[in-house]
Amino acid sequence: MLELQNIHWSLPGGEEIVRGVDLRIEPGRLTVITGPNGGGKTSLAKLIAGLENPTEGRILMDGEDITGLDITERARRGIAYAFQQPVRFKGLTVRNLLDLAAGQQLEEHQACALLGKVGLCAKEYLDRPVDASLSGGESKRIEIATVLARTNARVLVFDEPEAGIDLWSFNSLIEAFQELKRERSGALLVISHQERILEIADRIAVVAEGRVRVSGPGVQILPTLLHEEKSALCPLGMDRKEV
Numbered sequence: 001m002l003e004l005q006n007i008h009w010s011l012p013g014g015e016e017i018v019r020g021v022d023l024r025i026e027p028g029r030l031t032v033i034t035g036p037n038g039g040g041k042t043s044l045a046k047l048i049a050g051l052e053n054p055t056e057g058r059i060l061m062d063g064e065d066i067t068g069l070d071i072t073e074r075a076r077r078g079i080a081y082a083f084q085q086p087v088r089f090k091g092l093t094v095r096n097l098l099d100l101a102a103g104q105q106l107e108e109h110q111a112c113a114l115l116g117k118v119g120l121c122a123k124e125y126l127d128r129p130v131d132a133s134l135s136g137g138e139s140k141r142i143e144i145a146t147v148l149a150r151t152n153a154r155v156l157v158f159d160e161p162e163a164g165i166d167l168w169s170f171n172s173l174i175e176a177f178q179e180l181k182r183e184r185s186g187a188l189l190v191i192s193h194q195e196r197i198l199e200i201a202d203r204i205a206v207v208a209e210g211r212v213r214v215s216g217p218g219v220q221i222l223p224t225l226l227h228e229e230k231s232a233l234c235p236l237g238m239d240r241k242e243v
């Protein structure tokens with residue numbers, strides 16, 4: 001279990017972005033964080049992954065205080081993070097990247113299966129370099145595949161996995177999350193505005209203005225979000241783009 005206790009995070013200039021977040025992310029469950037743009041969701045993901053350090057509060061993993069650990073040490077403890085913005089690596093092929101994520105040389109069929117899960121035709125991609133020749137959507141999907149490759153991960157964090165993904169692969173993405181829920185004992189944390197991802201959430205937390213505005217079982221929270229979303233004010237600023 002990953003536990004955020006009273007997490008605050010300020011910019012170097014002093015502006016407070018995350019303003020006292022308490023959150024429990026439980027193993028075997030899919031937790032979805034949603035809320036308006038600029039609310040602090042990506043900042044929370046970075047704080048969990050160790051890309052940023054809180055100015056106040058503690059992060060515990062199975063009771064161990066990991067607040068002071070850097071990104072490498074957290075990755076070693078099983079925190080896997082897929083960025084909102086795709087990352088490109090010079091000189092690495094897609095196959096290299098998957099091997100690195102898995103921590104072993106994958107058999108071709110294993111690498112192909114991972115790419116298949118994110119809707120990429122594997123044979124065309126395995127030997128492609130991970131560079132600017134990949135579109136944003138392609139590198140995003142490859143990044144999701146690298147998180148899926150980390151079979152020993154205990155906390156998997158996906159920041160807006162739907163971004164740049166077309167309908168066909170969106171369906172396979174939903175399937176991949178459902179499979180992760182069934183087959184992995186780790187905790188799944190997905191930041192998303194997508195109704196179909198919210199629908200499969202065990203727990204939903206709405207983050208706005210750096211705080212958890214409401215959280216609870218998905219079946220309780222989702223109807224209130226959909227209701228709010230239909231109102232003229234659209235307070236969550238949720239994106240109803242069809243995918």
Ligand SMILES: Nc1ncnc2c1ncn2[C@@H]1O[C@H](COP(=O)(O)OP(=O)(O)O)[C@@H](O)[C@H]1O
Nearest residue numbers: 011017035036037038039040041042043044207
């Ligand atoms: N490194 C940074 N420098 C300046 N502003 C930042 C930085 N990181 C986040 N912010 C600001 O903090 C707020 C929350 O950002 P973010 O966590 O990305 O929100 P969300 O993912 O919910 O859209 C935004 O106003 C954003 O501009």
Ligand SMILES: [Mg+2]
Nearest residue numbers: 041042043084
């Ligand atoms: Mg974000």
